[in-house]
Amino acid sequence: MAGIMTAAACCLFFISVFMGIKIWKLKRDVFFFSDRLIRCLNDMTCGREPENIEEEGDTLWNKVYERLQKLERIWKRxxxxxxxxxxxxxxxxxxxxxxxxxxxxxxxxxxxxxxxxxxxxxxxxxxxxxxxxxxxxxxxxxxxxxxxxxxxxGIIEVRCMKLPLCGTLQRAVEAIVLKAEKKQIRLSVDCDEDIVVHHDTKWTEEAVFNLLDNAVKYTGREGNIEISVSVQEIFTKISIRDSGKGIALERQAEIFTRFYREPEVYDQEGIGVGLYLARKIITMQGGYIQVCSEVGKGSDFQIYLPNG
Incomplete structure (x- = not known):
């Protein structure tokens, strides 16, 4: 009987020791975990890269650190x-x-x-x-x-529908005719009446008018502005070609920025938002604008609108 009690006491002792060690290890792990977490959070709030102490395997710390990294990337972005x-x-x-x-x-x-x-x-x-x-x-x-x-x-949204393109171009041209006539500029439009394009007619008219207004402004008296439309595999191209002063190659990327005006034309009326607005409108419809120009040989602004 005494032997059994001694064995039980020994067993309880070892269990107590084992549990004590487990609790001690658990407290140590919690301390280390919380210390690492605090250091990482301090680094993140101070704008530093969080220090990572690599651990082998799929540990809790590795999982938490991975999420902290994602959170840091979101904050930085x-x-x-x-x-x-x-x-x-x-x-x-x-x-x-x-x-x-x-x-x-x-x-x-x-x-x-x-x-x-x-x-x-x-x-x-x-x-x-x-x-x-x-x-x-x-x-x-x-x-x-x-x-x-x-x-x-996003207060105003473009509403694209399958509509004839000629009507849109016609309204833009009608709005610029008087300005062109004052400078005796010849306007010509080549657009098949059957061409239908997925576009917002009101805002596309605004974009085309802005390009025409720019062309009239920088084309000399008795010059020419030609508007032509061609249907391609993915896009429909609207070309607005003028016989104006042209744009230097190094400036062609700048002309679409807000309020940009070329140094030589500050005597002309305008504030430099027309081309910016035109590109914004066309981009919002899934299209794009590009320009081909050479100084002294005019400019060709090309609008590309998706067919469908």
Missing amino acids: ESAENLEEKKKMKSLISDISHQTKTPIANIKLYEEVLLDEGLDSAEAGEFLQKIRIQTEKLDFLLQSMVKMSRLET
């Missing part, structure tokens, strides 16, 4: 996106300030002259005409800014 948005906003505010500064200053100047100088009716009319031009420029800028913001934020 969102942080970079936020920084980029701030840069864009800063650039936009700077651009708006720059674009509005001149017309506002001109309006104030003309207003002071009208108020302070004894002008006859003809001179007063001339200054009022200048004020009207500057006011229209500001109005155009604000309308363009509204269009850009609505397109970029």
